[in-house]
Amino acid sequence: MITIENFILITILSPLIVCVLTPFTSKNTILRDFLGPIGGIISCWGALNIMSSVLNNQNTTLEIVKIAEGISIGFEITPLGAIFGLVASFLWIFAAIYSIGYMRGNKEKNQTRFYAFYAMAVHAALCIAYASDLLTLFIFYEVLTFSTYPLVTHNQNEMAQKAGRLYMSILVGSSVILLLPAIIWVWVATGSLEMSQNGVLDGKLDVAYAPLLLAMFVFGIGKAALMPIHKWLPAAMVAPTPVSALLHAVAVVKAGVFTMLIVLTNVFGIDFLAKTGASEWLIWLASFTLLATSIIAIYKDDLKARLAYSTISQLSYITLGGALATSMATQGAALHIITHAAGKITLFFVAGALYVGAKITKISDLNGHGISAPLIFLAFFVGSLSIIGVPPMVGSWSKFFLMLGAADSGYVVVMGVFCISTILNAFYLMEIPARAFFFKKEREINIKIPKLILIPTLITSFLTILLFFFIEPFQNLTSIIVSRI
Amino acid sequence: MIDILMKNLPIIVVLCPLMMSLLVVLIPNIFFSWALTTLSTFLTFLFSILLYQEIQIHSHISYALGKWMPPIGIEYIIDKVAIIPIIIISGISFLATIFAYKIMPEEIEKKSISKVYSLWLLAIAGLLGLVTTGDAFNLFVFLEISSLASVALVAMGAHKDKQALVAAYNYLIIGAVGATLYVIGVGLLYGVTGTLNMEDLTNRITDLKSNRALIAGFGFMIVGIMVKAAVFPLHIWLPRAYAYAPSAVSVLLAATATKASLYILARILFSIFENSENLINNTLLFVILPLSLLAMFAGTIMAIYEKDIKRLLAHSSVAQIGYITLAFAIGTKASIAAGFIHMFNHAIIKGGLFIAITTISFYIKRRVTINNLSGLGREMPITFFCFVLCSLSLAGLPLTAGFISKLYLIKASISSDGIWLAILILISSALSVVYLWKIIEVMWMREGKKIVKKENPTIYISLIIITFLNIYFGLDASLVVNGSFEAADKLIGDL
Numbered sequence: 001m002i003t004i005e006n007f008i009l010i011t012i013l014s015p016l017i018v019c020v021l022t023p024f025t026s027k028n029t030i031l032r033d034f035l036g037p038i039g040g041i042i043s044c045w046g047a048l049n050i051m052s053s054v055l056n057n058q059n060t061t062l063e064i065v066k067i068a069e070g071i072s073i074g075f076e077i078t079p080l081g082a083i084f085g086l087v088a089s090f091l092w093i094f095a096a097i098y099s100i101g102y103m104r105g106n107k108e109k110n111q112t113r114f115y116a117f118y119a120m121a122v123h124a125a126l127c128i129a130y131a132s133d134l135l136t137l138f139i140f141y142e143v144l145t146f147s148t149y150p151l152v153t154h155n156q157n158e159m160a161q162k163a164g165r166l167y168m169s170i171l172v173g174s175s176v177i178l179l180l181p182a183i184i185w186v187w188v189a190t191g192s193l194e195m196s197q198n199g200v201l202d203g204k205l206d207v208a209y210a211p212l213l214l215a216m217f218v219f220g221i222g223k224a225a226l227m228p229i230h231k232w233l234p235a236a237m238v239a240p241t242p243v244s245a246l247l248h249a250v251a252v253v254k255a256g257v258f259t260m261l262i263v264l265t266n267v268f269g270i271d272f273l274a275k276t277g278a279s280e281w282l283i284w285l286a287s288f289t290l291l292a293t294s295i296i297a298i299y300k301d302d303l304k305a306r307l308a309y310s311t312i313s314q315l316s317y318i319t320l321g322g323a324l325a326t327s328m329a330t331q332g333a334a335l336h337i338i339t340h341a342a343g344k345i346t347l348f349f350v351a352g353a354l355y356v357g358a359k360i361t362k363i364s365d366l367n368g369h370g371i372s373a374p375l376i377f378l379a380f381f382v383g384s385l386s387i388i389g390v391p392p393m394v395g396s397w398s399k400f401f402l403m404l405g406a407a408d409s410g411y412v413v414v415m416g417v418f419c420i421s422t423i424l425n426a427f428y429l430m431e432i433p434a435r436a437f438f439f440k441k442e443r444e445i446n447i448k449i450p451k452l453i454l455i456p457t458l459i460t461s462f463l464t465i466l467l468f469f470f471i472e473p474f475q476n477l478t479s480i481i482v483s484r485i
Numbered sequence: 486m487i488d489i490l491m492k493n494l495p496i497i498v499v500l501c502p503l504m505m506s507l508l509v510v511l512i513p514n515i516f517f518s519w520a521l522t523t524l525s526t527f528l529t530f531l532f533s534i535l536l537y538q539e540i541q542i543h544s545h546i547s548y549a550l551g552k553w554m555p556p557i558g559i560e561y562i563i564d565k566v567a568i569i570p571i572i573i574i575s576g577i578s579f580l581a582t583i584f585a586y587k588i589m590p591e592e593i594e595k596k597s598i599s600k601v602y603s604l605w606l607l608a609i610a611g612l613l614g615l616v617t618t619g620d621a622f623n624l625f626v627f628l629e630i631s632s633l634a635s636v637a638l639v640a641m642g643a644h645k646d647k648q649a650l651v652a653a654y655n656y657l658i659i660g661a662v663g664a665t666l667y668v669i670g671v672g673l674l675y676g677v678t679g680t681l682n683m684e685d686l687t688n689r690i691t692d693l694k695s696n697r698a699l700i701a702g703f704g705f706m707i708v709g710i711m712v713k714a715a716v717f718p719l720h721i722w723l724p725r726a727y728a729y730a731p732s733a734v735s736v737l738l739a740a741t742a743t744k745a746s747l748y749i750l751a752r753i754l755f756s757i758f759e760n761s762e763n764l765i766n767n768t769l770l771f772v773i774l775p776l777s778l779l780a781m782f783a784g785t786i787m788a789i790y791e792k793d794i795k796r797l798l799a800h801s802s803v804a805q806i807g808y809i810t811l812a813f814a815i816g817t818k819a820s821i822a823a824g825f826i827h828m829f830n831h832a833i834i835k836g837g838l839f840i841a842i843t844t845i846s847f848y849i850k851r852r853v854t855i856n857n858l859s860g861l862g863r864e865m866p867i868t869f870f871c872f873v874l875c876s877l878s879l880a881g882l883p884l885t886a887g888f889i890s891k892l893y894l895i896k897a898s899i900s901s902d903g904i905w906l907a908i909l910i911l912i913s914s915a916l917s918v919v920y921l922w923k924i925i926e927v928m929w930m931r932e933g934k935k936i937v938k939k940e941n942p943t944i945y946i947s948l949i950i951i952t953f954l955n956i957y958f959g960l961d962a963s964l965v966v967n968g969s970f971e972a973a974d975k976l977i978g979d980l
């Protein structure tokens with residue numbers, strides 16, 4: 001019988017072990033390449049077990065290192081963490097397989113370094129998912145930033161250097177200047193770094209300071225990409241596509257919104273927010289980001305840039321859900337972590353497949369190529385429908401809950417925001433399959449997509465349909481989040 | 486024998502390097518003079534560890550030099566405060582000495598190497614004397630011993646670059662002015678109180694709260710020590726001295742020299758003048774606090790625009806000293822503890838960075854500027870890796886020692902209602918990422934020339950140890966944190 005503590009260790013350590021083993025297997029490329037998928041399967045197995053123990057209402061904390069009095073690195077399981085951990089470790093399996101196809105198909109240099117830091121980033125994301133206190137959360141938040149830098153600048157050319165600079169300065173700058181003092185402020189106010197299901201600040205913090213502290217958190221969590229600190233995400237698109245797919249559509253950005261939700265629910269507490277109205281401005285900021293980036297996405301001809309702006313917009317759904325501070329909206333936000341991940345990773349997989357297969361990066365170059373690679377465009381179509389929120393794709397569930405939450409909270413305008421944004425989503429995402437299938441071909445290109453790329457793409461796109469019918473366990477998890485409030 | 490040793494430990498810690506320095510100068514052989522220096526720094530380090538254990542039991546050791554009872558005779562005091570700089574100085578100097586073996590012959594004439602080692606030990610003895618003595622005038626003597634030895638050491642850089650002479654001259658003149666100011670201050674205090682013993686001074690100052698001579702004496706002492714501690718804007722000697730000194734000397738000075746003076750500063754502020762609250766509070770608020778803030782930003786900005794890496798690190802030291810004095814200026818127990826934590830951590834961080842840069846200059850055989858670093862990250866992976874880790878530590882990123890100091894510094898400033906101070910500290914530390922990142926990026930991104938030589942393991946021992954310490958004290962900081970809190974408790978607990 002393996003205890004929950006051990007499952008936590010299995011889940012977070014298997015990517016770390018992959019990271020450590022990768023350099024030693026650099027001679028044997030097959031072994032090196034498949035370490036990732038194997039680690040992913042083990043890690044995902046652990047995450048599934050953690051999820052089932054959360055569903056059985058088991059709870060545990062695990063202290064790893066005690067740094068000094070009152071400061072330690074420790075892990076525990078929470079429903080939200082279980083969701084994020086499962087999403088990250090599960091999608092890592094497919095992203096790892098996909099990376100093999102991509103890196104080989106593209107004949108990239110420095111593959112060993114790439115795989116090592118890739119696993120390191122997943123490790124950091126999982127540590128964030130199961131972090132038991134604010135300091136652990138912050139530490140791995142930074143580890144995640146630094147482990148993705150070599151991935152973003154993988155090409156080591158001038159463009160990568162510039163993008164890397166922007167990436168680091170926004171993410172490190174915001175977290176060090178705002179997030180860290182915000183965390184220490186909570187520490188000073190409450191006397192500990194612990195979080196709790198109902199929030200820890202009620203009665204400990206002068207209500208007048210609440211909006212200021214919240215602002216420090218919101219702008220300190222740069223990974224959640226709220227305007228005006230979203231620029232790093234389009235910049236990060238210079239990385240090889242597997243990085244954009246797993247890290248900049250799932251692990252890194254979801255770590256951002258996960259932190260945001262944790263702060264809103266477990267530090268402030270939904271009741272405290274609803275009572276004081278401290279998060280009202282956040283509703284408007286998130287709504288604005290949501291719409292503005294959707295509109296920017298329409299004007300992007302570069303496929304990855306369009307997907308990046310779409311990601312920023314979808315992240316704001318999650319922040320918005322948390323800021324609305326009703327139980328339905330919070331559930332919707334948590335579910336959106338899953339549903340958006342499945343959809344967006346598919347879209348990025350397709351973008352990478354088109355680059356490997358035909359060196360296509362621009363949407364306007366896609367005209368008429370649908371027939372030569374029907375499966376890949378079909379996958380894109382399904383993924384897009386999920387993001388837009390059309391049943392029977394999983395994306396419809398989270399939008400449904402978010403809508404309900406907006407109605408509950410009494411912000412009717414926010415419902416309008418969701419509606420407009422859905423239309424905009426359809427507008428900028430549908431253009432791609434539409435061009436591929438219905439426009440006239442301008443030039444002949446032979447699209448050749450490696451199997452190791454095609455299969456993961458099809459699986460994740462199928463997942464968006466499958467999850468629609470099997471959303472129940474996840475919905476049970478999210479209802480635990482709100483039932484404890 | 487052991488009994489005698491233990492009884493005389495406070496003076497042996499100082500005497501060991503002092504006596505050995507006289508011996509080393511007689512040995513012309515490069516290896517033997519180095520070995521003897523290493524041995525004596527090792528013994529000094531060992532004695533400091535013993536002293537540390539002793540302190541855990543007795544918490545306050547008073548030693549009367551030559552059995553002349555204080556306040557007439559010279560007293561050596563070792564308590565929970567003094568032990569921190571003692572450990573820093575003896576530990577770092579041991580690491581720096583190991584490191585010096587390969588580096589020294591590259592930069593200094595063969596025939597003067599033993600003289601350099603002799604001066605080296607003399608400087609260490611001076612620094613250790615500074616922090617152990619409990620006598621205000623004896624402190625001046627050690628101040629001069631360490632300063633003059635360091636000036637001579639800096640001047641030794643002239644073999645490679647004549648600029649070192651200018652730097653040494655600068656250091657000499659400014660250092661002498663500082664020492665003179667200090668001794669004038671001591672003279673005034675002696676005139677008013679009639680004693681030189683620090684504990685005695687503390688007690689007698691109580692009766693003469695608003696004596697003008699006393700205030701003037703205080704002013705002279707503080708300014709004199711601030712020159713030595715390189716508190717902005719009295720730091721101008723520092724960047725040049727660090728940049729043009731022989732590399733091994735830069736490592737030693739950067740990690741230890743200012744720490745001793747900062748310790749003296751804390752002693753004067755919180756111990757000798759602990760009874761003149763008004764005077765101290767005003768000094769902290771109107772002098773130390775603004776100067777520290779200026780230092781934090783001026784040092785960082787100078788570093789951002791600097792091309793020469795050793796100078797860059799020296800400017801960064803000015804900023805880091807600003808953090809330490811800022812911690813003192815906040816003046817709460819938590820903040821003074823944070824100051825001591827950072828004093829320790831900064832020593833291992835800067836030591837590590839200077840060792841890494843020196844290693845690089847050892848291989849590329851010229852001054853290390855930004856442009857000379859191209860592509861070295863790929864050529865020298867071990868050095869690069871250690872440099873990156875120490876840089877992250879300097880910037881205060883998690884899992885490193887630097888993070889711990891920043892954490893406590895910010896917590897202390899928020900607790901004393903200074904959220905704006907916390908934000909300023911963090912902005913300046915985020916700016917420090919800019920200059921560090923500039924270096925890392927060049928080493929990582931640009932293509933560079935191939936260096937034929939493989940990395941040599943003997944040079945790396947110190948680098949790897951000190952980098953390891955940076956990580957270790959980021960993961961298990963309780964030793965440093967508890968020690969610093971005890972020190973802060975001792976300093977202002979009896980207020």
